Amino acid sequence: MRGGWALFGCALAASALPWSPYHRSLLTTGLLLALLTASWHLLALGGRLSFGHAAFFGVGAYASALLASRAGLSVWVALLGGALAAAAAAIPVGALSLHLRGPYFSLATLAAAEVLRILAANWTSLTGGTWGLVGLPPLPPQGALVGAGGIGALLLVHTLLARSRWGVALAAIRQQQERAEALGVPSRPLLFATLLTSAAFAGLSGAAYAHHVRSLEPATAFSLLFSILPLIMALFGGTSSPAGPLLGAGVLYFLDELLLQPRFPAGHQLLYAGAILLVLLGLPEGLVGIARRRGGGRGAS
Amino acid sequence: MPRALSPILLALILLLVDRAAAASPEVPIGAVNSLTGAFAAQGTAIHRGILLAVEEANAAGRSGGRPVRLLVQDDEGRPERALAAAERLAGRDGAVALIGGYVDSLVGPISEVAERYRTPYVATASLDERLTHRGYRFFFRVSSLDGYVQATVGFLREVVHPLGVALLSANTPGASQLAHRQKEALDAAGVPVLLDDRFTPGLRDFVPLLTRVQAARAPVIVSNAFFGDHLVLVRQLRARRLGLTAFLGTFGMEFPQVIQELGPASEGLFGTTAWQPGITAPGTEEASRAFTEDFRRRFGEPPPPLSMHGYAAARALLAALRAAGGPADPPTGEALRDALARVDLRLPMGRVAFAENGEPREYRRVVIQIQGGRYVVVYPPDRATGRARLPAFQQEDGR
Secondary structure: OHHHHHHHHHHHHHHHOOOOHHHHHHHHHHHHHHHHHHHHHHHHOOOOOOOOOHHHHHHHHHHHHHHHHOOOOOHHHHHHHHHHHHHHHHHHHHHHHOOOOHHHHHHHHHHHHHHHHHHHHHOHHHHOHHHOEEOOOOOOHHHHHHHHHHHHHHHHHHHHHHHOHHHHHHHHHHHOHHHHHHOOOOHHHHHHHHHHHHHHHHHHHHHHHHHHHOEEOHHHHOOOHHHHHHHHHHHHHOOOOOHHHHHHHHHHHHHHHHHHHHHOOOOOOHHHHHHHHHHHHHOOOHHHHHHHHHOOOOOOO | OHHHHHHHHHHHHHHHHOOOOOOOOOEEEEEEEOOOOOOHHHHHHHHHHHHHHHHHHHHHOOOOOOOEEEEEEEOOOOHHHHHHHHHHHHHHOOOOEEEEOOOHHHHHHHHHHHHHHOOOEEEOOOOOHHHHOOOOOOEEEOOOHHHHHHHHHHHHHHHHOOOOEEEEEEOOHHHHHHHHHHHHHHHHHOOOEEEEEEEOOOOOOOHHHHHHHHHHOOOEEEEEOOHHHHHHHHHHHHOOOOOOOEEEEOOOOOOOHHHHHHHHHHOOOEEEEOOEOOEOOOOOHHHHHHHHHHHHHHHOOOOOOOHHHHHHHHHHHHHHHHHHOOOOOOOOHHHHHHHHHHOEEEEOOEEEEEOOOOOEOOOOOEEEEEEOOEEEEEEOOOOOOOOOOOOOOOOOOOO
């Protein structure tokens, strides 16, 4: 937890520094991916591995884009609207999928992202359909703060989890759901609340992304990339503490964009494959596992 | 935990060291294309056309006394990378202009950055009409939707006279808008659009779609899809008896790989092209041959049709650079923009000049047919080198 706040401090400080627009752009994307990864991790705490967080990312992106460009709301308000819309979209997704476990839940979320992409492509009167949306209002210059702020809010949720029965109950559900239920843990409502929270943060990330790149089409907003990246980044960072996903996202993204991409433009994305192999073969707890071993077990989850 | 942060610190330090963008006597131009990823083939073709134009200009001293340095960025087909690349080029590396781009989802973000920095951006294959209706002053492009609409609809109306048409379009912004405009124009011309369907690029099974074409009894298919989709679609089409008169593929049918990959099954197919070796704007035969030769010498293969889009855009930009800049200073964005607005060139792709909103004043595509394993221009009449063979479609017997 302490590691998480330290990373949040770094993110906040970095957002406040006077970067060049290029580095500011990278920082914004990096922090938004970190927020998306952290939102994915929140749901994973309840033992539910989502393969479809692009669903919430995309709904957040579209909702915010439409609120700002069609309804004329300020971008800040639209961003919140995006987060709420993603949470709202999580209601039917959760109702249909949360009783599933393991790979069945994962596949259901994968399908949800695809269904929403098709919906966005065909509900032309609302979303502009396959033409997409262009010229969206830009993210204000302090845009990187959205990522940092979202991460901070998410860490507050983790604090709340750690101090309440919610966190313990989620851990119990993750470890063995039947036993937790037998002990009286109301697994469905708890998982539902976790999914909605997770979706809201993923939606915030997508919303800010929409105003960051300023154009949107169903294939980008609901791209498989936004389902897979948080998975890789969280596993690489380590899922045993809230710091892990943030660290994984930060290290992978900035390592890739700042060091590898300029030098190895053709093969730099192998980094992500390498990260997964590393975790599978020798680093089951991810980066935070190394930190913990070196630090002699400090910084408990 | 602090130790785990050390990679980040290391990255930051390296990043600061990396900032050494030394002043050089060259004029930097930023090229953003998809050199890897889903659009790598198209992006590389465009990039090579740009590269050739720049090298040519440098060798001939055509860029106003100072050589041009091409700063290359790969957008990997991802909008956020295109955005970061444009920010890097226009902001950090001091590029005086940006060039490149194949799909509008990537051209859009780059054009926003260009406008903010007041750095002219010449897009090489953009179509989305909304991009030129924003009132942006620094956005130019060498292609337009009009060229596609005029060629495809004109050909159907004047040559094929079909009883009806099925429009099968990829669900991307460019293809959807093209389908919309074609439908309007066909309706106006009294050619019934019997089917107007969308599919996701990369579809492997066109049978449901083809069943709908069959049910609609459409004698002509217009496929507003990309190279790879045409291959799958045509193979699945050949195995069915649909009684088609013609198959017209809008994008990518001009790639020589169509003939290589489909072999005899490519016979009779129609496509469109703005330029390709041997098919060039009247009066530019010599320039076209020279480009083809130079390209082959430089890259060891014949130029793909799209490479001319890159070449034409780069030639326009280089001409503007020469007109705007003295030998001492690189021109300001504003001066370069005004010079671009005045550019008027005759190149193998046709006339390259820009309207006030950045649209090309002329972007012509011709309709081609594969006859005897070669591309023959069949429309418009003033460019035709042969007659369209109709009906152009024989099904193989289904097994």
